[in-house]
Amino acid sequence: MEKRIGFIGCGNIAEAIIKGLLNAGYVSKMITATNKEKTERLKYIKETYGVQVSRDKKEVVDNSDLIILAVKPKDVVDALRDIQIGDRILISVAAGITTEYLGGMFKDNVRVIRAMPNTSSMVGESVTAICRGRFASDDDLNCAYEVFSSIGEVAILDEEYFDIVTGLSGSGPAYIYYMMEALVEAGIKSGLDAGVAQELARQTIFGAAVMLKKTGEDPSRLRLNVTSPGGTTMAGIMALESRGFKEIIYNAVYEASRRSKEMRESIGA
Numbered sequence: 001m002e003k004r005i006g007f008i009g010c011g012n013i014a015e016a017i018i019k020g021l022l023n024a025g026y027v028s029k030m031i032t033a034t035n036k037e038k039t040e041r042l043k044y045i046k047e048t049y050g051v052q053v054s055r056d057k058k059e060v061v062d063n064s065d066l067i068i069l070a071v072k073p074k075d076v077v078d079a080l081r082d083i084q085i086g087d088r089i090l091i092s093v094a095a096g097i098t099t100e101y102l103g104g105m106f107k108d109n110v111r112v113i114r115a116m117p118n119t120s121s122m123v124g125e126s127v128t129a130i131c132r133g134r135f136a137s138d139d140d141l142n143c144a145y146e147v148f149s150s151i152g153e154v155a156i157l158d159e160e161y162f163d164i165v166t167g168l169s170g171s172g173p174a175y176i177y178y179m180m181e182a183l184v185e186a187g188i189k190s191g192l193d194a195g196v197a198q199e200l201a202r203q204t205i206f207g208a209a210v211m212l213k214k215t216g217e218d219p220s221r222l223r224l225n226v227t228s229p230g231g232t233t234m235a236g237i238m239a240l241e242s243r244g245f246k247e248i249i250y251n252a253v254y255e256a257s258r259r260s261k262e263m264r265e266s267i268g269a
């Protein structure tokens with residue numbers, strides 16, 4: 001039976017998950033959402049997706065079998081204050097926040113699952129890492145697996161890896177969009193019309209992503225297929241290498257992971 005899902009927090013990632021779930025066939029009346037104060041935002045979510053919304057957190061919890069906590073790390077304490085999870089499953093997508101910390105906020109043994117999706121949930125193409133907290137069972141993990149597999153791929157991982165996952169696949173879509181921005185700017189700077197540069201860059205990124213997924217080939221092999229000896233691509237790749245492209249990407253993942261840890265520590269979690 002389809003679970004009733006309640007969202008505490010109704011921002012970017014909640015909307016991406018809601019849209020992904022509905023596209024995957026979830027029934028809108030099984031989803032309820034709340035946020036802190038932005039009534040207009042709740043109105044938009046209700047009108048756009050036909051899901052239930054409420055100003056009352058307790059009502060959202062009462063109407064749900066599983067709760068997805070989608071608030072900023074600094075807001076988790078406030079968001080969970082005065083509510084009882086009972087025998088529901090609490091799934092947190094908050095970066096950096098551990099299952100142990102979340103569980104410790106309740107007197108009872110709350111079944112907590114930690115998840116790190118990304119905004120490609122919106123089009124059913126997330127990759128979501130999940131792990132279970134101390135009191136969650138394998139069935140609970142399977143339940144989360146089922147929910148997130150309807151909006152993309154799912155990886156079950158030890159919680160110790162979640163900061164890294166957050167820096168890689170949680171934040172990762174932004175790096176790709178940034179790459180797209182850079183390609184477009186390069187095209188324009190080199191003399192292309194903005195619309196043309198955008199179309200070329202977008203389809204190039206899309207085509208490369210589909211190639212990776214459909215062929216299952218190693219990216220270095222696909223890259224070599226583009227790279228004729230002594231040709232144009234080789235000249236481009238050498239320019240990237242000489243400016244430390246891989247190190248730049250490593251630093252992005254490292255810094256995002258570090259920030260995940262820092263956000264946890266900043267609330268004493």
Ligand SMILES: NC(=O)C1=CN([C@@H]2O[C@H](COP(=O)(O)OP(=O)(O)OC[C@H]3O[C@@H](n4cnc5c(N)ncnc54)[C@H](OP(=O)(O)O)[C@@H]3O)[C@@H](O)[C@H]2O)C=CC1
Nearest residue numbers: 009010011012013035036037038071072073075079094095
């Ligand atoms: N954006 C992303 O790509 C991803 C985000 N995450 C994680 O998801 C979480 C949310 O991120 P994101 O959606 O980007 O953030 P947003 O700022 O877009 O949304 C945060 C939401 O939390 C609500 N909120 C804040 N405090 C409370 C409260 N006390 N009670 C109820 N709701 C509250 C806000 O309500 P209001 O607007 O009324 O203040 C808002 O709806 C973060 O922890 C982030 O680490 C995880 C994976 C990917």
Ligand SMILES: O=C(O)[C@@H]1CCC=N1
Nearest residue numbers: 095118166170171172
């Ligand atoms: O930027 C953030 O903090 C969140 C976590 C992963 C993606 N976005």
